[in-house]
Structure formats: structure tokens, C-alpha cells
Amino acid sequence: MNHKLAVQLYTLREACQADFPGVLRELKRQGWAGVQFAGFYDYDPMELKAVLRETGLKTAGLHVSLDDIVHHTDKVVSDARLFGTSDIVCPFIKPPLRHKEGYVEIKQQLNRVANQWKDEGFRISYHNHAFELETMINGQSALAYMLDPASDNRILAEIDVYWIQKAGLDPFEFIQPYAGRMPIVHLKDMTDDEEQTFAEISTGVIDFVPILKWGEAFGVEWYVVEQDMCRTDPMGCVSTSYTNLTNLIAKIGLANRKL
Numbered sequence: 001m002n003h004k005l006a007v008q009l010y011t012l013r014e015a016c017q018a019d020f021p022g023v024l025r026e027l028k029r030q031g032w033a034g035v036q037f038a039g040f041y042d043y044d045p046m047e048l049k050a051v052l053r054e055t056g057l058k059t060a061g062l063h064v065s066l067d068d069i070v071h072h073t074d075k076v077v078s079d080a081r082l083f084g085t086s087d088i089v090c091p092f093i094k095p096p097l098r099h100k101e102g103y104v105e106i107k108q109q110l111n112r113v114a115n116q117w118k119d120e121g122f123r124i125s126y127h128n129h130a131f132e133l134e135t136m137i138n139g140q141s142a143l144a145y146m147l148d149p150a151s152d153n154r155i156l157a158e159i160d161v162y163w164i165q166k167a168g169l170d171p172f173e174f175i176q177p178y179a180g181r182m183p184i185v186h187l188k189d190m191t192d193d194e195e196q197t198f199a200e201i202s203t204g205v206i207d208f209v210p211i212l213k214w215g216e217a218f219g220v221e222w223y224v225v226e227q228d229m230c231r232t233d234p235m236g237c238v239s240t241s242y243t244n245l246t247n248l249i250a251k252i253g254l255a256n257r258k259l
Contacts, residue, residue, distance in 0.1 A: 001254045005246070007226075008038060008225065010226060030239050033057070036061050036062070059083040060085070061087030061088070061184050073117075088122060089126070090127065092129070093106065093131075103132075128164070130164075133167045147181075166190065178218075182218075183221045187224065187241075187245070190204045198227045198230070200240040202241075203244070208245075212254060
């Protein structure tokens with residue numbers, strides 16, 4: 001299962017801006033199997049691809065703005081091809097669109113792109129925060145509406161378990177409807193204090209054991225660790241999360257699974 005562990009590079013955005021190739025080499029040294037991109041920080045994608053080839057790191061999807069997915073689709077697909085990934089993920093919705101009509105339009109837009117490229121093997125997913133749970137559409141949250149596991153909805157889930165916990169819900173219960181529809185899950189922990197901020201894996205309050213077991217049973221292909229803000233050095237936080245996550249995987253007997 002360790003071959004499914006990746007880092008969302010937004011966690012290391014300042015380091016990537018300073019020395020993106022060096023970040024990739026350090027993540028490989030730590031033991032990570034993959035990285036998930038959130039932009040290229042003015043580096044030549046061909047240079048970054050060469051470093052991935054050198055290190056053996058895989059690409060666990062691309063986080064791409066809604067505008068780029070909808071209006072610059074050819075470029076986005078070209079980048080996905082370059083980095084050898086099928087997964088294009090919408091990571092965020094700007095505040096002016098966070099209302100019923102906005103979510104309805106976004107769902108239509110993402111489905112249109114997903115249908116356009118499905119025959120070439122590309123998938124569109126949506127990464128949540130907590131704000132999508134604040135708007136109701138047809139008796140369900142906007143997030144549940146966007147990710148409705150219906151046959152005619154091609155938007156897949158990239159559930160961020162921290163934000164589900166932050167909204168006061170149980171992440172394990174929340175992911176249940178997305179069996180076979182969540183190729184990537186985002187893992188981050190939550191501090192056990194009043195701030196309830198981002199934390200390294202297994203240092204906070206989230207129970208990852210049932211989530212990991214469920215993921216192996218129901219089609220998760222990448223477990224991507226993200227820490228939006230770090231109280232200490234981000235690279236050190238990433239290293240701590242890798243150590244704790246691999247120890248947890250070994251403890252629950254999933255380390256040697258090759259699914």
C-alpha cells in the first residue's frame with residue numbers, strides 16, 4: 001500500500017518556488033511514491049517531468065483551477081498527458097460562486113468536460129473544503145449534490161477528510177457513498193485544541209484506520225497527504241506524516257497489499 005502514498009505539493013509551495021527539483025528529490029528520499037501538483041511555480045513542466053523520471057516519483061493527479069479546467073481544457077489535458085496521470089481535480093470554488101446557482105452551473109461545466117475526455121481515459125474530480133456543506137440544494141448539501149453517485153454524474157470525489165471533520169461530520173461515514181468513485185483521497189489530521197487546525201498524520205483527532213481499510217476495499221488509488229498550513233517546517237511536517245502513516249499502515253496489516 002505504501003506505493004499509493006503521495007504529497008499534495010501545495011503543502012510545500014514556498015520550497016517549490018525556491019527549488020522545485022530539489023523538493024521532488026527530497027520527497028523521494030523520504031520514501032513517498034508520488035506527488036500531486038498544484039501548479040508548476042514558473043518551472044518548465046518538461047524539467048519537472050525529467051526529475052520525476054529520474055526519481056521514479058509518480059503523479060497522483062493535477063489540482064487545476066475551475067477556470068482552467070473549463071476554459072483551457074486542452075492545455076490541462078496536455079499537462080495531464082505529460083505527467084502520466086488520468087486525474088484532473090478542481091480544488092476550490094471562489095466565494096462569488098458559493099450559492100445554489102453557482103454549484104448547479106459548476107456541476108454542469110465539470111460534467112461537460114468529463115464527458116468530452118472520458119473516452120481518452122481522463123477523469124474529473126472535485127476536492128472539498130467545509131463551505132460546500134453550508135449550502136443546501138434539493139435537500140442535500142452542495143457537496144453531496146456535486147458528487148451524487150448517479151450514473152449520469154461523471155464528477156468523482158476527492159474527499160478531504162480534515163474538512164469533513166472540521167464541518168462536524170464523521171469522515172468515515174461521509175465517504176461511504178463514493179465506493180468506486182474516489183480514486184484519490186486527501187489525508188490530513190486536525191489538532192486536538194481550540195484552534196482545530198491542520199496537523200501531521202496521527203498527531204491529532206482523526207481516526208484514519210477505518211478510512212484506510214475502506215479505501216483499500218473500495219478503489220482508492222492514491223492517498224494524498226496535504227497540510228495547508230504548518231506550525232513548523234513544512235518539509236519536516238511532511239516527513240513526520242510519512243513516518244506516522246507508514247507505521248499505521250504496517251500496524252493494521254495493509255503494508256504489503258498491492259491492490
